[in-house]
Amino acid sequence: MSKTRKISIREAINEALDESLRTDPKVFLLGEDLADPAAGVNAVTRGLATAYGNDRVMNTPISEAAIIGAAIGAAFEGYKPVAEIMIMDFIGIAMDQIVNHAAKARYMSGGRTTCPITIRTSIFAGTGSGGTHSQSLEAWFMHVPGMKVVYPSNPADAKGLLLSAIEDPDPVLFIEASRLYGAKGEVPEGDGIRIPLGKADVKRQGSDVTIISWGLAMMTALAAAEVLASEGIEAEVLDMRTLLPLDMEAVIGSVSRTRRAVIAHNATVVAGPGAEIAAQIATKLFGELNAPVQRVGAKFTPIPSRASEAAVTLSVDDIVRAAKDTMGKQDNA
Amino acid sequence: MSTLTEQLTREQLEQLWKSMCLAERLDTRIRAGIRRGEFATVIWPSRGQEAVSAGAALALREDDRLVTTYRGLHDHVAKGVPLTEIIGEVLGTSTGASRGKGGTMHIADPAHGVMMTTGIVGSGVPVGVGLALAAKKDGSDRVTVVSFGDGATNTGSFHEGVNLAATWKLPVVFLCQNNLYAEMTPVEETMAIDRVADRAKGVGMPGVTVDGNDPVATYNAVKDAVELARAGGGPTLVEAVTFRFEGHYAGDTGHYIPDEQLKRQKALDPMETFPRTLRDAGFTDADIEKIREDAGAEVEAAIKETVKAAPPTTEEITSDVYANGLVVSHE
Ligand SMILES: Cc1ncc(C[n+]2csc(CCOP(=O)(O)OP(=O)(O)O)c2C)c(N)n1
Numbered sequence: 042m043s044k045t046r047k048i049s050i051r052e053a054i055n056e057a058l059d060e061s062l063r064t065d066p067k068v069f070l071l072g073e074d075l076a077d078p079a080a081g082v083n084a085v086t087r088g089l090a091t092a093y094g095n096d097r098v099m100n101t102p103i104s105e106a107a108i109i110g111a112a113i114g115a116a117f118e119g120y121k122p123v124a125e126i127m128i129m130d131f132i133g134i135a136m137d138q139i140v141n142h143a144a145k146a147r148y149m150s151g152g153r154t155t156c157p158i159t160i161r162t163s164i165f166a167g168t169g170s171g172g173t174h175s176q177s178l179e180a181w182f183m184h185v186p187g188m189k190v191v192y193p194s195n196p197a198d199a200k201g202l203l204l205s206a207i208e209d210p211d212p213v214l215f216i217e218a219s220r221l222y223g224a225k226g227e228v229p230e231g232d233g234i235r236i237p238l239g240k241a242d243v244k245r246q247g248s249d250v251t252i253i254s255w256g257l258a259m260m261t262a263l264a265a266a267e268v269l270a271s272e273g274i275e276a277e278v279l280d281m282r283t284l285l286p287l288d289m290e291a292v293i294g295s296v297s298r299t300r301r302a303v304i305a306h307n308a309t310v311v312a313g314p315g316a317e318i319a320a321q322i323a324t325k326l327f328g329e330l331n332a333p334v335q336r337v338g339a340k341f342t343p344i345p346s347r348a349s350e351a352a353v354t355l356s357v358d359d360i361v362r363a364a365k366d367t368m369g370k371q372d373n374a
Numbered sequence: 375m376s377t378l379t380e381q382l383t384r385e386q387l388e389q390l391w392k393s394m395c396l397a398e399r400l401d402t403r404i405r406a407g408i409r410r411g412e413f414a415t416v417i418w419p420s421r422g423q424e425a426v427s428a429g430a431a432l433a434l435r436e437d438d439r440l441v442t443t444y445r446g447l448h449d450h451v452a453k454g455v456p457l458t459e460i461i462g463e464v465l466g467t468s469t470g471a472s473r474g475k476g477g478t479m480h481i482a483d484p485a486h487g488v489m490m491t492t493g494i495v496g497s498g499v500p501v502g503v504g505l506a507l508a509a510k511k512d513g514s515d516r517v518t519v520v521s522f523g524d525g526a527t528n529t530g531s532f533h534e535g536v537n538l539a540a541t542w543k544l545p546v547v548f549l550c551q552n553n554l555y556a557e558m559t560p561v562e563e564t565m566a567i568d569r570v571a572d573r574a575k576g577v578g579m580p581g582v583t584v585d586g587n588d589p590v591a592t593y594n595a596v597k598d599a600v601e602l603a604r605a606g607g608g609p610t611l612v613e614a615v616t617f618r619f620e621g622h623y624a625g626d627t628g629h630y631i632p633d634e635q636l637k638r639q640k641a642l643d644p645m646e647t648f649p650r651t652l653r654d655a656g657f658t659d660a661d662i663e664k665i666r667e668d669a670g671a672e673v674e675a676a677i678k679e680t681v682k683a684a685p686p687t688t689e690e691i692t693s694d695v696y697a698n699g700l701v702v703s704h705e
Contacts, residue, residue: 069511096511102541104534107500111538114441114504114518117489120511122504137531141494142501148694150482151472154489155697186695186702210697286702321704 043234045197045227053196053228054085054161054217057203058123060232062093065121068207071099071108072125072161082127083163083222105131109138112158113146121207126162129216130173135160136181143212144187159206163217166257166307166354169347176344177257177308182214183285183317189238190285192216194259196226198282201236209238218257239283241291247275250301250364253292253318255281258307258338258355265305265360274368284314292318293325300331301367305360310338335363382590386432387655388665390589391648393428395669397448398645400457403673404447404464405624413681415464417478419620420448425644426551426614427452429592430519433600439487439505439518441498444479445551445618446491449521454486457676467683474686475694489518495556496529498522499548503539506546506609517603518546519596525556527570533577536611540577543608547599550611551586553618558630574611586614587644590651617642 048056061068074081076090076098090098101108105126112122126132132139139160146156165174182190189211193199199217206213244259245266254262259280266276277295281288296302302322304315315336322334337359344350382390401421407413420427423445431452434440442449450460455471462470464478471481479493489505492498502520509516526532527550539546550570554561567573574581580602584595592614599610617639621628628636640646649662692701 102534102537104538106497106531107503107534107538110497110500110531110535111504111507114489114501114506115508115511116504117484117501118505118508118512120508134530137494137497138500142490142492142497145480146482146490147697149472149476149480150484150490151470151475152694153472153482153484189696211700286700317704 043229043231045229047225048196048228049223049225050196050199050217051083051085051222053200054203055087055089057200057207058086058089059092060204061123061207062089062097064232067119068121068123069097069099070123070125071101071112073101073103073127075125076100081125083219085222105134106138109135109143109160113138113143113156116156116158117146117154121157121159123159123161123207126160128174129162129164129178130176132162132178139188139212139214140185144185147211148187155210156212157210159213159215161215161217163219164257164307165219166344167220167350169350171346172343175350177306177339179216179284180308180312180314183314187212188285189213189283190216191238191283192256193282194221194256194280195224197228198236198242198280200228201234202238202282205235205238213238216256221257236282239286239288241288242280242282243277243295244280245276245278247277247299249275249299250303250367251277251279251295251299252303252305252360252364253279253281254305255284256307258305261355261357262305262360264357265364268357268361269364274364276364287318289321292322296322296326297329300329303335303337303360303363303367305355306338307355308338309341310336311341313338332367332369335367337363384655387652387657390428390432390593391652391662392665392669393431393452394424394589394644394648395666396457396672397424397427397451399670399673400451400460401447403677404461405620407677408624413465415466415478417447417464417624418445418622419618419624420445422617422619422639422643423551423553423586424448425589425648426549426586426592426616427521429589430521430549430596432593433597434487434519435516437487437516438600439489439502439516440521441490441492441502441505441518442488442521443491443495443498443523444493445523446481446521450481450483450488450491453488455481455483455488457673458680459483461676461680462683465680466685467680468686468690469680469683473690475691496522496526496531499526499532499535500538502546503535503544506539506544507542509545515545515604517600519549520546521549521551523556524550524552524554524561524570525564526550527573528564536573536579536609537577539609540579543606545603545606546609547596547603548609548611549596550613552613552615555618555631557622569613571611571613579609579611581611581613583613583615586616587642587647589644589648619643
């Protein structure tokens with residue numbers, strides 16, 4: 042067992058970028074405000090331009106399509122660019138580059154070009170920033186053959202998954218939750234610690250119901266599991282960590298034991314990521330389930346102002362209620 | 375023009391004409407095949423624009439990079455993509471550049487520098503900027519040419535891309551093949567400027583307009599831009615003014631092109647005018663025709679070979695979505 046120490050997700054991501062820049066000359070970062078002294082609105086890249094120079098940590102104009110396009114072109118030539126889209130809501134401007142070019146380059150060239158880019162972006166949900174600065178858009182990318190989508194919930198996962206993403210031969214969208222940047226957790230010391238893409242992780246064991254979640258919603262899911270435990274319901278909490286490809290083996294394994302599933306995410310429930318997971322559970326475990334699969338997440342509205350944001354987004358209560366539903370117990374409150 | 379011509383060797387002039395003939399024969403032959411039901415496929419004709427790509431490619435090394443568009447068969451030919459690979463993609467057979475998985479709009483042949491062909495108007499510009507960024511990072515003097523239409527210069531991708539290239543002084547040449555139409559809309563309906571090249575001023579790079587029906591003039595303009603880029607002088611926007619004689623796609627009759635304009639442009643058709651230059655330079659009619667006929671025979675042979683080839687297997691069609699054979703399924 043390697044030694045660990047407690048650091049934040051912000052520090053964990055910074056360490057992963059640092060290790061990549063230090064060990065692989067083909068890695069470079071590009072995006073808005075990334076370089077010191079600004080070091081980004083999320084302060085994730087602090088110190089990296091000072092250590093590696095402005096040729097490795099490149100400030101760009103406000104040009105999301107050009108940021109991703111430049112990353113793609115460089116990747117065609119053997120580089121492993123890590124491009125930052127400051128806030129996920131801005132990713133629409135780069136959508137063509139991501140969906141039509143990065144994701145399909147390998148296929149449409151029969152493997153003659155490959156596009157090993159990593160796109161880091163942050164979800165500002167829960168910061169009171171309103172409709173154009175708070176969306177959880179992971180489902181958009183889960184729909185695109187050729188992409189990989191990663192959304193970690195804690196510092197150790199963030200570091201290990203980001204290192205794997207940068208080394209991965211396919212384009213990876215790496216999602217960070219702004220509200221989790223300060224969240225601390227134990228992270229192994231030293232270089233070379235990787236967490237494979239496409240592998241879910243059991244964050245809490247339980248036998249009564251499986252709560253399937255990821256990213257920012259994991260905080261809510263773990264809190265809901267505490268509430269449920271206090272009422273005698275033992276929830277297993279599965280952190281998907283990677284959304285494309287989905288670790289359905291882990292999902293099916295857990296749900297076939299608990300026979301009940303609640304999928305909890307910050308994205309809107311309608312046509313959200315939970316729809317795919319629920320459909321696969323229903324197909325594979327039809328007849329073994331003790332209750333219909335439940336999905337909880339955001340209401341189908343844009344995200345309102347700070348005062349009302351909580352009213353439309355995923356809450357601990359939503360998960361508790363859905364879990365109790367699957368147990369056949371109605372909330373008396 | 376004649377003074378410029380004198381700078382070119384006989385071999386170079388021959389190369390220009392050969393490239394133009396191959397492109398013209400290829401385009402015409404595939405359209406004829408579609409028309410008579412020999413192949414069911416789609417192409418976006420480049421008939422009329424042969425001189426632009428022939429001239430530009432003559433200014434490039436094999437390791438220089440090219441990003442082009444759906445209307446790029448003449449660019450592919452000029453940059454050296456084997457005919458069987460181009461036709462294979464057009465017809466969707468296993469001889470294609472991507473074993474039939476790309477289609478006409480998505481031909482890539484990195485061995486000859488063709489890194490991407492795109493059907494999304496304007497989107498090749500940022501990718502070309504990235505290729506040029508890589509060259510700069512590599513310390514290489516290779517240059518990237520991005521080829522696109524006049525319509526593409528109205529997109530956000532174009533403006534974002536050229537600004538980034540100029541800001542970072544990257545070794546890239548933006549080659550606008552201004553064929554006077556974007557799909558079915560004439561250029562004057564979509565921009566308030568007369569010259570696309572003027573767009574260069576707005577980002578701080580040189581912009582030049584050249585007669586795109588003259589391969590020698592195009593060669594010279596692109597050569598200057600390439601030399602500047604190779605020497606670390608940053609990007610140039612080269613506007614080559616030309617014309618598209620066919621409709622937007624094979625099957626579009628081009629009914630929206632006024633007769634008068636068509637007549638005026640026919641007189642400037644590079645396949646008619648360049649032979650005059652060649653004659654002035656000492657080529658005989660027989661020399662000129664021989665090259666044209668050889669090109670036709672080469673195209674015919676490539677089509678014969680390709681038509682016989684198998685379509686990709688189901689296994690092939692579902693591979694290369696991810697590296698390492700990863701298959702994502704809902705089953
Ligand atoms: C982003 C985008 N919008 C619209 C289209 C449909 N479309 C295909 S070609 C074309 C015209 C492009 O004109 P231009 O850039 O001048 O190129 P040309 O076809 O003349 O070579 C349009 C609008 C597209 N392919 N991509």
